[in-house]
Amino acid sequence: MFSYFAKRIAYALATIWIIITVTFFLMNLVPGGPFLSEKAPSPEILKAMEAKYGLDKPLAVQYKNYLANIAKGDLGYAIKAKGQRITDIIADKFPVSAKLGGLAILTAVVIGIPLGSLAALKRGRLLDKTIMVLTTAGVSIPAFVIATALMIYLGVYVKIFPTYGLKTPLHYVLPVFSLAIYPMAYIARLMRSSLLDVLGQDYIRTARAKGVSGIFVLFKHALRNALVPVITYLGPLTAGILTGSFVIEKVFTIPGLGGEFISSITSRDYPMIMGLTVFYASLLVIMNLVVDILYCIVDPRIKLK
Amino acid sequence: MSVPENRLKKNIFSLQLNADDFLPADESEKQELVVMRKSVTFWRDGLKRLVSNNIAMISLVVIVFVILFAFVAPAFYPYSYSQQIRGSENLAPMEYSERELATIESGGRVFPHILGTDNLGRDYMIRVMMGTRISLIVGLVASIIVLIIGSVYGAISGYVGGKTDIIMMRIVDIIYSIPDILIIIILSVALKEPLKALFDRNDFLRSISILGPSLIGIFITFSLLYWVGMARFVRGQVLTIKEQEYVTAAKALGASSGRIIRKHILPNCIGTIIVVTTLQIPSAIFTESFLSFLGIGVSAPMPSLGSLASDAIGGIQSYPFRLFAPAIVICIVILSFNLLGDGLRDAFDPKLKK
Numbered sequence: 327m328f329s330y331f332a333k334r335i336a337y338a339l340a341t342i343w344i345i346i347t348v349t350f351f352l353m354n355l356v357p358g359g360p361f362l363s364e365k366a367p368s369p370e371i372l373k374a375m376e377a378k379y380g381l382d383k384p385l386a387v388q389y390k391n392y393l394a395n396i397a398k399g400d401l402g403y404a405i406k407a408k409g410q411r412i413t414d415i416i417a418d419k420f421p422v423s424a425k426l427g428g429l430a431i432l433t434a435v436v437i438g439i440p441l442g443s444l445a446a447l448k449r450g451r452l453l454d455k456t457i458m459v460l461t462t463a464g465v466s467i468p469a470f471v472i473a474t475a476l477m478i479y480l481g482v483y484v485k486i487f488p489t490y491g492l493k494t495p496l497h498y499v500l501p502v503f504s505l506a507i508y509p510m511a512y513i514a515r516l517m518r519s520s521l522l523d524v525l526g527q528d529y530i531r532t533a534r535a536k537g538v539s540g541i542f543v544l545f546k547h548a549l550r551n552a553l554v555p556v557i558t559y560l561g562p563l564t565a566g567i568l569t570g571s572f573v574i575e576k577v578f579t580i581p582g583l584g585g586e587f588i589s590s591i592t593s594r595d596y597p598m599i600m601g602l603t604v605f606y607a608s609l610l611v612i613m614n615l616v617v618d619i620l621y622c623i624v625d626p627r628i629k630l631k
Numbered sequence: 632m633s634v635p636e637n638r639l640k641k642n643i644f645s646l647q648l649n650a651d652d653f654l655p656a657d658e659s660e661k662q663e664l665v666v667m668r669k670s671v672t673f674w675r676d677g678l679k680r681l682v683s684n685n686i687a688m689i690s691l692v693v694i695v696f697v698i699l700f701a702f703v704a705p706a707f708y709p710y711s712y713s714q715q716i717r718g719s720e721n722l723a724p725m726e727y728s729e730r731e732l733a734t735i736e737s738g739g740r741v742f743p744h745i746l747g748t749d750n751l752g753r754d755y756m757i758r759v760m761m762g763t764r765i766s767l768i769v770g771l772v773a774s775i776i777v778l779i780i781g782s783v784y785g786a787i788s789g790y791v792g793g794k795t796d797i798i799m800m801r802i803v804d805i806i807y808s809i810p811d812i813l814i815i816i817i818l819s820v821a822l823k824e825p826l827k828a829l830f831d832r833n834d835f836l837r838s839i840s841i842l843g844p845s846l847i848g849i850f851i852t853f854s855l856l857y858w859v860g861m862a863r864f865v866r867g868q869v870l871t872i873k874e875q876e877y878v879t880a881a882k883a884l885g886a887s888s889g890r891i892i893r894k895h896i897l898p899n900c901i902g903t904i905i906v907v908t909t910l911q912i913p914s915a916i917f918t919e920s921f922l923s924f925l926g927i928g929v930s931a932p933m934p935s936l937g938s939l940a941s942d943a944i945g946g947i948q949s950y951p952f953r954l955f956a957p958a959i960v961i962c963i964v965i966l967s968f969n970l971l972g973d974g975l976r977d978a979f980d981p982k983l984k985k
Binding site: 337338340341344345348349352353355462463465466467468469470471474475477478482565568569572573576577588591592594599603606607610611614 | 804805808809810811812813814816817818820821825913917920921924925926927937940941944947948951954958961962965966969970
């Protein structure tokens, strides 16, 4: 058990290190320094600025400093938002995105699992077919299409929900829902096939033969085992919610970290891009690690592998 | 009843068996006893099942229509995707500008703007067509790249086995756990400038640069990251097939590795590989439209379905059809490829055979 966790943690750290390295060298590959803008600064100022940010040193030294700073939890300074620490920007904007993403994950899980189970239990009936058609559509329609369609109908024509910002709980409905549709549909499909698989197993038949009631078989034997693939999906789900938030925050003009990331890319704020990538990547890798450990606790067979 | 001479005389102590039953059978009798059907090959069997699957066939027809719409229709369309018609900005579908109305009145013919025009006076229909073309190109090329890299890597890893396999799969594990969208965004930002410089310098590359450096950048990033799923999949297939008795038998008979791969392993996993490749197409289109929507995909004036939708959001209240047209095309394309992929899996995956 312990060696398994140790191995997982070592992998996670290695992945984070690789991502830091790749982003660092890729960002340095891009021609043009971060201080080049429409108004070119004089050579003296440029030199002073480079010295201040440590950009005059050789690349290897810069890389070493960058790693050392990250280890201390310092991601450096943003360039467009002058002098602001990237960690401060994250602390400021991430809670907004996290709240939105957390609600979306919750919605997806809470609606997706019962929907998939229902489809599996009513296999081949009209209800199953309806759910399958809806979920196929759900995984085929890009988030930005859903988001804008919802915004137009429920926000502009019918005017039930506000279309931008996050002031009241009502403001959350549209963004959370458009963020949650894809994972919800995916979880429902996953749950359906996994539950169908479990329901065909011998131990379910044995339990039924012993006279265990239907509901008890479902909750005690079938659902527990059928949930394992859904737990595995939690890692990719977080990644999906995170990238989805880039789009949703743009559509609903929400002041979150996703929008910050996209604007840092379009304005070529390299330290910011690097810092946010490292932050996002670490978040996802840690999430995957948690899922791995959870998986191991839920399904003890995994350890044997 | 007279008994013919050549027949054996019945002995009174015999078991009363009819001696006729033991005569050799003639040809017609032999033919009757053959219960074999005509042998059905794997492909014919799968194809039969695919054709009888209505949903898959409908999606195939839709895909053919979309391909015609994207690749053939623009050749006959009188406008070009980057042509700005002055005075015809922001037209509604089927509307004519004043200048065009004047031309019509004086007897000239003006092709209608089926979906209107955008704020720069470009015909929107042709832009949607070109956007569809870009999305389809991205989907197809990216999946072919993924198919080639992934299956070769996975097949080598699975077939050779041992230490090679362990090392190769560790590399895959690490790439797999890297959040793909982040790296794609970073790569497409970083590759844009160097690729542009490279394309300007090299004559051969300039000829393919009609696609635009950012599109090539998307291909490169896709091929660097998305092959790992395919590699894992092919390796798993090869590992199971390698252990089958018929492969051991072939080895015992002295077949070479090349022959075993060509004659036994490839034919047995090609069906599932095709399915996975088909399902790769919509996911690539998905990612491309996502990137273009964020403004880091294809570069202007080349339209993509994602960038068209993104541009339309600004004027959503006045010109909603500008969003709906590309959005509906994206949904149709992704949905029909997904459904076709599901149909192919039902038809060609040996494990799902009933």
